[in-house]
Amino acid sequence: MSSEIHYFSSLPLTTFYGNKKKYRLKFQDNLIIWDNAKPPYENKVIPIENVIGIESNPNENNKQFEIHYAKKKANNKWKHKLLALHHSDAYQVSIWVTSLQICLQQSTKRAANILLFVNPHGGKKTALNVFEKYAKPLFNIAGIDFSVIVSQRRNQIQDLVINNNFDTYDSLVCVGGDGTALELINGLVLRECRLHDIDPHDPNQTLPKPSIPVGIIPGGSTDTTAYCIYGTTDATTAVIHIILGDTLGLDLVSVHDDTNFLKLYAGVLSYGYLGDVAHFSEDLRWMGPARYEYTGFKKIMSNAAYEGEITIMADTSDRNLTKCYENCEECLSRRHEEAEVVKKIVKGKFFMVSGANMSCAGERNPHGLAPYSHLGDGYLYLVIIHHTSVIQSIKTLQKFLSDDYDVQDMPHVEVYRAKEFHFKADSNALPGRWNCDGEVIHNTEVQARVHRQLITVFSRGIGRPTTSNKCCFLS
């Protein structure tokens, strides 16, 4: 037989055997279609864009090959499925393997060479295990080359990304929680600032967009960023999104004090209750995720009031409130460019002030603090909860955890869709802290501004449910 490689962009109906069954397969229009070769015929269709990898099996004299593909299940989870097929003619197998592999390689969106940063310290300290168990086998099947850096200290990932040239990789991925994702994202943008001689300390600066896409594999405690991007904190799902290679633009919010750049965040910046919970939880890391419940309870019972003034650049235009799903119209549109913003000032005593850049939903609160926030529309949702009684505060938090809520039912809650906000604590009042995606910021005067789609993340977006959404959220 000649050593010339034979491959085709479509393949005619061919009969294979697998799992003691007969399968008739064809490949056309980038679809792998098969049936069970006997009545009642049942067709299955796998788009090539859902294929993870194609492997031939040398142990079977090259007469067997495997199609590894991704299948979407309930609750936004994707699963790895396998179809192992055998043919008596190794040449037939080779044509199928080569044709499908070449078709996959022609997809320019797929990563070929990934650098992974693993934080072994976050969450239940299982990120390395998550990498070994869920990411490594699937990256191998997908034929992706990867290298791994295990972080040894806080901020090491950020420092490495700022100061090194990782241009030989086509994607950067982290395994960890929100803090780890934050290190990677901040590192990338700050590196881009350095390369373009842009001063990140100027709060009015347009920040440069890194071109390299980012993947986030959940391995922390809350993993809000991963949940909001994939609709689940299932690690296999995140790995599959990264392999399939679709991306979306994610807004980031810059945080400055009066002179300096402090951080960029993807999820939420929260002053008062959640800020103090993050602060007091840090020393209790040994408790695992339960530390948030413990300090949360203590903090709410203390009924602290955080006094200050918020200046909001709010978009008050009437807008249909929709949730952010795959191919999201709000994120694709350029409406934000024409939208006028008005200045609003809110003064008082607060229980919590949160600038949510994403819904902040999670496994235990699928609705989120800001359910109508979009990943890439150029806005954050400022959720202001005024100080009230302990009972009311508990009820408010419970509402945010419930399936659905309406601010009209909560007179002590105001919500604004905003491009930026400024918060200044009353100098005579109890100073609070900020919880910036799980990291603590102590400055009591900050300015936060949204940068539309500043980073590219691997994700197809969250699947659209069939039920419709409510429309009564903004103040």
Ligand SMILES: Nc1ncnc2c1ncn2[C@@H]1O[C@H](COP(=O)(O)OP(=O)(O)OP(=O)(O)O)[C@@H](O)[C@H]1O
């Ligand atoms: N090797 C390390 N040792 C100590 N801290 C580290 C190390 N690597 C990273 N970090 C820091 O660990 C902190 C916690 O990490 P991460 O946010 O990923 O986990 P988490 O807080 O448990 O999860 P989440 O933020 O999702 O609740 C981050 O501030 C990160 O900067």
